[in-house]
Amino acid sequence: MTERRRLKVGVAARSRIPALFLLVLSFAAAPAQTPDLGALEARAAAAAEANDYGGAAAILREARALFPENPRPAVLLGDLYTDRSLHALALDEYLAAESLDPTDTGTLQRIADSYGYLNREEDSIRYLRKILDLDPGSSRAVGDLGWMLFKTHRLKEGVELLEEAEGRLGPDIGFSMTLGTLRAELFEYEEARRRYEAAIAGARSEGYSRFVSVAYYNLSLLESRFRNWDRALAAADKSLAAEARSSGYLARGELRLRRMELDAALADFTSAFGVDTTPLARLGLAEAALASGRLDEALAWVREVEVLEEHPWMASFGTDPESFAMDLHELLWEIHRGRAELEKLRPKRDFRDALVSWVRYLARSLRALWHEGLFRRHARSVAASYAREGADLPAAAHAYQAFLWYPRKAARYLGMARALEEARVPGSRPSNDLEAARLARDPRAIREALAALDPVWERDLAEEGLGTLAEILSRRGGKAEARAVLERLWTLNPGALARRGFSVPAALVLDAAPEVPARTRRSLLRRLRALGLEPESPSDSRAAPGAFELRLRLDRSGAEFSLVQRASGSVLRRGSATFGSDYGAYEVAEFVFREVNSGR
Known part of the structure; x- marks a missing residue:
């Protein structure tokens, strides 16, 4: 894909x-x-x-x-x-x-x-x-027409137009830039790179730093498409060195999201927001917040974009209303689905809270389903647009996304897309293997595909694969296997669990002061067990399974915890809270759940 x-x-x-x-x-x-x-x-x-x-x-x-x-x-x-x-x-x-x-x-x-x-x-x-x-000699009109042909997926026509004009009117950095973009969309790496480098050299000779910055941004996208991750990052850095534009920050932020460097990605998207005149930085901030498990924050960023009625910025960007709507609804689908899972999982204070929570869970699930439907509808429209112009690879890739509700049909489009892509980008095979394994719900194939991913640059895909594997194993009753997968997932990204309906699994060592009522202790153990924390007494020689241990201490007015890596004894996370003298099991359980599963 x-x-x-x-x-x-x-x-x-x-x-x-x-x-x-x-x-x-x-x-x-x-x-x-x-x-x-x-x-x-x-x-x-x-x-x-x-x-x-x-x-x-x-x-x-x-x-x-x-x-x-x-x-x-x-x-x-x-x-x-x-x-x-x-x-x-x-x-x-x-x-x-x-x-x-x-x-x-x-x-x-x-x-x-x-x-x-x-x-x-x-x-x-x-x-x-x-x-x-x-x-016929208007270079401006030729360049703009070539760009519009790109935006309407008439890639070969755009190439022919610009190359003919280049031969007739002479070299032009604008022609070179757009030819690079057209060639990139045609998966012609060497020619696309050559065109971008020519555009950069020409713009430098003219002292046009903004053009250099944008050209390096485009080059970063090209290198990313062909899995040349280090080159992509270097090009993004050069884009920012030429001029600190939002596009350079956005490209680098996306690359850092791939590596699950969430704080660094957030910093880049924040920098982009400071200089951006488009909604793209807000969507980047939403993506970073979603990855970190801060779903309400992610939703707030997307809503700022959702209310916009006009998007004149698209004139200079390689997107269109259908593609942009597809991306927007995909993000909203993921956010609302995560908020529903989080609501379902969180500790409940009492029966009334549980009832209100169930209604909230249902409402969020319906919103997620609504946005998923819109995402798939727009994906189908984009696929048809590419297909009309003979762009087979993006047509098949978008059709795959459009028909995921129909696994057999989706598998057919995935097969078409990956055959076309792997012929041009051999390095895409591991990610395509993972996508096929997730579609087939095949745990063994998912594990094999995960092992083949780039351990640095495809951590975002590893998160998706581990999340799917945990869902499959938990539904099939593989408790020990699911625990091991969730431990790997938490280590990769702590914010990935709760939005998928999981909490970090760990052995629980509870140390409660004598003044803590026995009823509170019993209720707390029941609530924490529901979150996947297995009670273990400090004096018990039989250790609960798992790689993590949660040490929780209660006193008269509050609680403190530390999450420990058993093998090394290192503290992965710690926290404390003061509740007052009349606190109960709910306050402690909610505090532990929130702190150990946050993506900070």
Whole structure:
């Protein structure tokens, strides 16, 4: 299967006309049509420069009314709206200007850009072709069209367009960048890398540090796709060295998530959030929180993205609304499923709390099921989009995700996807073996696949495999085997257990002060046993099974614990809490459960 990743930047974000007053000055360099129109434009420019956008818009609307045959007021008003990210309003103005002068390529370029910001790729393509019919030498239009062909999965057409233009118009760093992205999507590693390196060299010679940064980011994604992990990390570092953009932090954060370096990944996503103008950093923060088991935090980050109605940032990123919706609903599915499992597992205070918890568990499970359904629906749509353009590998990979509810059908698509991928990326075989074993629910095959994974760079996949193996073994009654798997999973990532419905298994050594009521001790032992903690007396020569030991001490007002690795005696985690003199078993059980299973 192709790697799981969020989004990729394909070309450097195109610089817009930065402010209305600059455009007006450029008009002023030419003879004004009438003094009155020039005066209105100057007033609008002054208002915009003073951040009075409403006043500037009113002046330009007045100019449109006074000079209905002149397209300039509509173009300026459209630029004003674009500067405020009001792309639907801007498009209306540009279309009005086009109706007055249908052959002005500047206006047509603005229309194509606006359609791109509105994620109407086909309309953008139509206008870019119009520009090239009028001006075949427009490098800007060629580059934008090549990018739009990438976004609509017309990979070979995009390559042909850009290579023909390159031969006709000469080398162009934008052409090289997009050709690298197209070749990467076609799994042509050497040519993609060559194109990115050419784009980097050209941008350096021009002193274009932002372009260098984005090109290294793209190169990092290419290396990651082909399992060249160390090269991918080096490219992400070089991206940040060129310019500290969010894309570089996002790429490095994703790589660190692969290695389960959760604190480092969180730091990178936090840095990206500080400079990001897209929702991607929030989704990265959500992923890091989810991996750490902080599900409410993850949900809060995703909800900030979920409420957004427009996504103009996609114009410069290698995604589309369907793919983005698929990723968003997959994340929400995982979060709500984890919150349901956590609710089911947590200790309950009393019967009323248990009843409320059951209702909450049911509601969260239904939300998870809803988002899973939406994820699979969008995956089916993305698969169909790739299939229409003959992109067989991503089509099969997305179809596999779409039909996981139907294992036989899913297995067929997985077989197609892995055959195509392994022919191009031989290093993908272990991860594909693991995916096939998880789909077949085959414990032996899962163990074999886990053993073949990269021990450093595929720890995220190891977590998925161990989680699936623990679920299978626990349902089949393999208590000792499941315990060993959960111990491995906790060692890899403590935050991975509770969201899968498990707590860390350990031998329990309880040391309670005499003043702790016997009823509290009995109730506590019952609650902790339900979490997988097997009681063991310090004086008992028969040790409970397992690699971990939880030493819990109770006194009159609180509790303290230490989780110990039995073989080495090292303390893996410790904590303490003060409850007050009237605490009961519930408070202690909830404290232990929360602390030993947190992903900090």
